[in-house]
Amino acid sequence: MNKVVKDAEEAIQDIKDNATLMVGGFGLCGIPENSITALVHSNIKGLICISNNAGVDDFGLGLLFQKKQIKKMIASYVGENEVFERLMLDSEIEVDLIPQGSLAERCRAGGAGIPAFYTPAGFGTEIQGGKSTKVFNGKPHILESALTADFALVKAWKGDSNGNLIYKGTARNFNPVMAMAGKITIAEVEELVEPGELDPNFIHTPGIFVQRIFHGKTYEKRIEQRTVRNK
Amino acid sequence: MNKVVKDAEEAIQDIKDNATLMVGGFGLCGIPENSITALVHSNIKGLICISNNAGVDDFGLGLLFQKKQIKKMIASYVGENEVFERLMLDSEIEVDLIPQGSLAERCRAGGAGIPAFYTPAGFGTEIQGGKSTKVFNGKPHILESALTADFALVKAWKGDSNGNLIYKGTARNFNPVMAMAGKITIAEVEELVEPGELDPNFIHTPGIFVQRIFHGKTYEKRIEQRTVRNK
Amino acid sequence: MLDRKDIAKRIAKELKDGWYVNLGIGIPTLIANYIPENVSIEFQSENGILGMGPFPYDNEEDADLINAGKQTITTLPGASIFDSATSFAMIRGQHIDLTVLGAMEVSETGDIANWKIPGRMVKGMGGAMDLVASADNIIVATSHTNRNGKSKLLKKCTLPLTGMKCIKKIVTDLAVLDVVPGGFKLIERAPGVSVNEIKFATEGTLIVEGKVPEMKIN
């Protein structure tokens, strides 16, 4: 069951204009750098992006905003990005903000065949909108629906040709739930190994959720808030 | 944050008659043998047990049925147990059968603060009962509610005094979701280590879900269907 | 008429390279022995494993490694292990390409009954209700008639249902059939079995169009 493709270009070659993409990562941590770069070099436009954040001006999804390739952003937090801000103020981009926990759970639900679930997050706020509500144990909840995507772009630390993935540190974040929710999930990894090299007991994303995998050539791994202490 | 207790007896000492217990394991694989033994030696009665299976006549939950300590069983499959069968036919025990996937997800939902979710499993069957239904993408679903328990008894391979757990092989099964759903989760482990000995990147159940942990003295690990091939 | 092995062999021909497959207990389990050449399949077991291998050698069995039938198993390179919620996320989320299971009854509208006989001890549905409600591609592997010679392919199920309108394909000892609007459409006959014999053994509506080919087993 060999899911290996040569590189990011091959992996994303059938992504069409107006596709819905999930993109893993939290801030700039654990983002699929190589797939994003390949998208930037493509002329794919009108993308609907589901990702916790919108990158920064000159890195991550910010690169796609610069080229106006994204028409709609579904995220929980879109600060720290002036290009995005300008596009938003000029109404060149549509934005749907979702509480972070609901975003994560809606992706998981999409992957798990659960079309909707109740959560208390957002009740009594503008997020509630016209959603149906119900009280459980005296506490009001709103019904949130599953999210899926034509493609999920995720980034892992190690992966095998079967598509099994292992993440490193907090670069895990949204990657596992988005891998579940993509109709086609494209995984890029820092280290690509043969089946049998990863311990079955410690796989974070079972290969069944991954359709394509490739070895990512370069990782800048930019740090947003470098915070250190003195020895 | 030391959650270590001496043994199973100490771990279960405040379980009262009529308590609701979740018990991890699939068949006899990955069951909390030491906690079950301690319950058998106690005189706790009227238990409501949530577990995928009901054990066999003389092992696992079967031991609690022999002593008539369980008044209600919530499970997906209760075959291979004559004691249980007799109690059921004599109406000495109440049984609630739940599709296995719904059982697993209802436990997870209980642990994740999701009071209810939609699933297609059981629609059009007697499982649907009076549950509310809704069609998503042309497919009918039923609303299933979360399960929680006063105590969850789980079994892991390794654990640290913080309550972090690692399972081995398919002995994982229901243990992680039940660990999430117990108001008090009692974990027994084959190997108990100090914080820092388990790699944070490969913890299956984060310690926050575990309230008590102890080193299980003995594990019989009985095999239900020993199936081998010849060399 | 096919024996249990032949039913498994015929279903094995449906396997496509790269599929993830969940096999139920009984005849379906046998399918793993007849995977076509050059077809790579990964077997899922709903207790939490992908990439199940053959039974272990004597004295190499591991109590912590079993399948949903509680049998001791092994893992193949590239296997993965996960909890029960994740396992059913795969099933409910339609990541499994093919599910094969047995049945007591199937109706011509695709209903299936395979978990409960009123008056007899109920053992429970296990994962069957999730599997049939979720899977896009299900094959029922069964004898065409039960021990008393009564048809299992009915207009309407008489036993409590496991799932409603979910079965699309059936392979029996007599035939391969698709469930289509209007009834069971006969696709293939077992070697030496006539259309009339199949008609006789089918209580539900049997749709026969043109000449029905004999199935190829080997």
Add this chain to the structure above:
Amino acid sequence: MLDRKDIAKRIAKELKDGWYVNLGIGIPTLIANYIPENVSIEFQSENGILGMGPFPYDNEEDADLINAGKQTITTLPGASIFDSATSFAMIRGQHIDLTVLGAMEVSETGDIANWKIPGRMVKGMGGAMDLVASADNIIVATSHTNRNGKSKLLKKCTLPLTGMKCIKKIVTDLAVLDVVPGGFKLIERAPGVSVNEIKFATEGTLIVEGKVPEMKIN
């Protein structure tokens, strides 16, 4: 009047041994510096980590190890890492013992607004809506008035809400207050601050019962 550090110190006194705590950005983050002796606390960050340690030493930072504020961090022995869905399972499932976050406005019925100002660029709610809707035990850490001297403790919030009827305790530069039926109940005064000063800075109903003690910071 307390400075930011003092607010953090006062809230740190609420910490109990064995608690799991989620700290928001700003004043709440400072609390980690003032954990009482003999109190063992594990900090959760909603991007997927339990057992967060201090910032790394220079040149030891790891881009793959950050907190929800996107700052580089370290792990302590006994830490664990998990995905975003599991992280919010901890939060929504009320496994976190204490959540501390900032606010733009709090109403006397426990509503909170801290994510959006109409007319200004919206950055998003991040995890705040999940945190306030789920947590059983939330403390708001904030200045009593905003930069323009207007009270943040209101009869009714004027900004779009983050959560409804969820705040029970507030620690400001002037006071410690509980949200009770009827309004903000004054529990403690900042050293040297009079009840009248607090009343003057509170737009919502202030409930004063008996003599209000001065808070102890150190």
